[in-house]
Amino acid sequence: MEKNKENLPWVEKYRPETLDEVYGQSEIVDTVRKFVQEGKLPHLLFYGPPGTGKTSTIIALAREIYGPKYKNMVLELNASDDRGIDVVRNQIKDFASTMQIFSKGFKLIILDEADAMTSVAQNALRRIIEKYTKNTRFCILANYSHKLNPALVSRCTRFRFQPIHTDAIRERLKNVVIKEKITIKPDAIESLLTLSQGDMRRALNVLQSCKASLDNPDDEIDEEMIYNCIGAPQPKDVETVLDSILKDDWTTAYLTMDKFKRVKGLALIDLLEGFVGILNKYELDKQTKIKILKGLSEVEYGISKGGNDKINSSAIIGVIKDAFESQVVEV
Numbered sequence: 001m002e003k004n005k006e007n008l009p010w011v012e013k014y015r016p017e018t019l020d021e022v023y024g025q026s027e028i029v030d031t032v033r034k035f036v037q038e039g040k041l042p043h044l045l046f047y048g049p050p051g052t053g054k055t056s057t058i059i060a061l062a063r064e065i066y067g068p069k070y071k072n073m074v075l076e077l078n079a080s081d082d083r084g085i086d087v088v089r090n091q092i093k094d095f096a097s098t099m100q101i102f103s104k105g106f107k108l109i110i111l112d113e114a115d116a117m118t119s120v121a122q123n124a125l126r127r128i129i130e131k132y133t134k135n136t137r138f139c140i141l142a143n144y145s146h147k148l149n150p151a152l153v154s155r156c157t158r159f160r161f162q163p164i165h166t167d168a169i170r171e172r173l174k175n176v177v178i179k180e181k182i183t184i185k186p187d188a189i190e191s192l193l194t195l196s197q198g199d200m201r202r203a204l205n206v207l208q209s210c211k212a213s214l215d216n217p218d219d220e221i222d223e224e225m226i227y228n229c230i231g232a233p234q235p236k237d238v239e240t241v242l243d244s245i246l247k248d249d250w251t252t253a254y255l256t257m258d259k260f261k262r263v264k265g266l267a268l269i270d271l272l273e274g275f276v277g278i279l280n281k282y283e284l285d286k287q288t289k290i291k292i293l294k295g296l297s298e299v300e301y302g303i304s305k306g307g308n309d310k311i312n313s314s315a316i317i318g319v320i321k322d323a324f325e326s327q328v329v330e331v
Helices: 002-006 026-037 054-066 085-097 119-131 166-179 186-196 200-213 223-230 235-247 250-263 268-279 286-304 309-324
Strands: 044-047 074-078 107-112 136-142 157-160
Touching (some): 026 054, 026 157, 054 136, 074 085, 166 200, 186 223, 235 250, 268 286, 268 309, 286 309
Parallel strands (some): 044 157, 074 107, 107 136
16 A cells, blocks of 8 residues: 555645644544534535645545545535536436445445536536435535535535645645655745645645656755746845836846746746735835735736736836836835
């Protein structure tokens, strides 16, 4: 078993096997465990950003209820693949309608990415949940609860998974670093925590990619490697471009931005996000801050709609320069 695990991506290799190993969602884990202990497990809806432990929690719960052979009692469907009316009418209905002789009272159906299901399939599912509650429990996993049918949501007990706190991700990474015998600088760990933005899956994937890219397994992973692996701009590069916008004339600022985009391969949207992060640390009056954020949000919308890169670059410089014209900045 351990040998088979060696070839797995770290996300799967270090997926929690028990509820105690689920990091960063202790309140949800405690509540769900209490439901099981009291024998009153309702239908569940887990929703929240990707990589926050929704699937890990329900699989760990299934292990806790049914033991190592939990797969006999669980039907797991990824609704982004199986999301049509036929799957609901056939696969889900067949599984839900049959009873197990040696069951723990009910079977479990896990619908991952249920917000990708068609509205017709969601309507059909609503009736099946009602009809087979006696011997089946449903757990619906989604990134966005507002994309689910309100009637479906009302039949479930809702739990919102928050982005995982940096301390919980740090704790998990510490374990992985020891087990995989990785040498990593402290500032690289801090950068990874910042860039993962509460997504445990992303943090583990990036760490594994950095380990794989080392020429020698004993080499040290540094901060630059983390940024390169994610494809995010280095903070010093963002600061250099922003400094040029604030201090140089318009043409010089534009050429500096253009040079960094070409040489470093930076996307304009990444630079924009970097500028916002740095400007948030400046002590600005409310009007200036509103002016900057409003202007940059409009540019971001233009980028998302596929607007011209040169025009959007010019617009970013214009927004920042215009807002700072009459503002004395204290850092």
